Amino acid sequence: MAGSVNKVILVGNLGKDPEVRRMQNGNPVVNLTVATSDTWRDKGTGERKEKTEWHRVVIFSEGLAKVAEQYLKKGAKVYIEGALQTRKWTDPQGVEKYSTEIVLQGFNSTLTMLDGRAGGGAGGGGGYGGDDMGGDFGSSGPSSAPPQRRVAAPAGGGGRGSDMDDDIPF
Amino acid sequence: MAGSVNKVILVGNLGKDPEVRRMQNGNPVVNLTVATSDTWRDKGTGERKEKTEWHRVVIFSEGLAKVAEQYLKKGAKVYIEGALQTRKWTDPQGVEKYSTEIVLQGFNSTLTMLDGRAGGGAGGGGGYGGDDMGGDFGSSGPSSAPPQRRVAAPAGGGGRGSDMDDDIPF
Amino acid sequence: MAGSVNKVILVGNLGKDPEVRRMQNGNPVVNLTVATSDTWRDKGTGERKEKTEWHRVVIFSEGLAKVAEQYLKKGAKVYIEGALQTRKWTDPQGVEKYSTEIVLQGFNSTLTMLDGRAGGGAGGGGGYGGDDMGGDFGSSGPSSAPPQRRVAAPAGGGGRGSDMDDDIPF
């Protein structure tokens, strides 16, 4: 409905290498399996407890999917921002199934690598080759990386003072 | 795992009145069904599209559950902050099922009413009685509402100046 | 740096009508003043306390700025997602000043109206005219609203079953 927000923020590790499928036009669609976990100390016994939660992530955003395919490996720590989506499907036996996924698609989706260790896991061939490793990747369509524009000189001012400088903050 | 984040933020409307179950100690556990939706214009036909997503929300936090039970009604607009959790269960026919829910439990869960219209829906009797309607409700355990503490006077200062005043900022 | 996140999420009300400046190309840059507040009960006296926080919001995103200019009025409740930015400037007396603002610019910025009451405030003439009121507005550049694409039929499948249907989830 108008006036709604559907946002998921995860920081976790990949349980396995990204799974890549291809759209008919050749664009990649990437599935990630991301683990988060909570740890706490049992109030009664005092022993340490841990519960891992596994998340399905589907990346439709072309730019982010390419990044995921290229740089992410089992074990990589990522920051992910997407939306919840529940799919209903019927299995071959005719049983209805639901699958809830975090979808990265269109604006307001983010994928950020939080370590350079990615790929150290599994049978991982490791090594990226690129010099863009460990970067932030915003989702903004096929080919353009949206710059952090600054307003050059707003006509019709009312500026808050003179001599603005945008560098060192404090 | 250590160093992980599992967070869901929703702004949406209740699809029906809250469902209240009771713990053995009488505390409420509340289930909400929340709708969010995306609207966009089809690139080809130019027609307006809308897709509604339904979310299961489970409130274990005692304070938030009581608030939900007392004030929320079908149609209410809410801000929700919780964590993703997928439960696996087996139905009476022996079929394995998964259900992914947004869980409000412990710290870092939030439930905030965003309108005063709540209860205008369904067969809703409406009317709250309380004067607390439309408030923010932080999740911080059974009985204490965590105050927004201000540091009174940090010993061993190094204060940044004199004459701090905390009122109107700009 | 690579691997960083800078995100602000606000739900609050406009303290006054949007302030609109113009870029040299005529595009609007909109400033909002948004109030949020915390309420709590004093632990000692038991009295109700409230503290209002005021936020400066600057909208560079062309699409969001137009929406803000057109639909928002004093009193409107909004959901805002942007990034923190601190500007340093020197006032006419040569005193250095800092101003921290929530910037909506590029991808991952959001502005969503959360009520239809917008404009009920101040000297607000109110009334929008548009039929798009109360909508979600994603920031995705000048002219295209990013559709919620669904993968049509990924070539090289490994699909999870047959008979997927995307409608009512539970």
Add this chain to the structure above:
Amino acid sequence: MAGSVNKVILVGNLGKDPEVRRMQNGNPVVNLTVATSDTWRDKGTGERKEKTEWHRVVIFSEGLAKVAEQYLKKGAKVYIEGALQTRKWTDPQGVEKYSTEIVLQGFNSTLTMLDGRAGGGAGGGGGYGGDDMGGDFGSSGPSSAPPQRRVAAPAGGGGRGSDMDDDIPF
């Protein structure tokens, strides 16, 4: 006001070691300086651009402050969740100043270490000693770590089926 949200989410690195002050009761109040940065490629020249943003973070939450004091060092990568707060103060020359900070205080504040490298910087002695390094630290008051409670057996059921098991999700 009722129905508002004031939330900041940062993933960044400490620019220097935490600064610790003491409350009159001996509790620590910790100040962090956190850097985030955006990188993009200039549309015109094609050159790589980077802009770093510095954030002041103040930790009043007793538990989080202790963790910060104990484990964080210059260079550490952290996930932070807090609220925006602008303080007004008057400097010794009588000039009004504003300072906007991210405050971690009460519920809904989070501090999570995202690397184990923390402390590798500055004159850092490094080494933590503790075995809790790299953990999640929720803000929930002085001494109790809030467990991830599960509802044991809600009285007055309406359960969704039989044989619930909470382990492997998919």
Add this chain to the structure above:
DNA sequence: TTTT
């Protein structure tokens, strides 16, 4: 299946 990850991570600490």
Add this chain to the structure above:
DNA sequence: TTTT
């Protein structure tokens, strides 16, 4: 002053 961080980080890549």
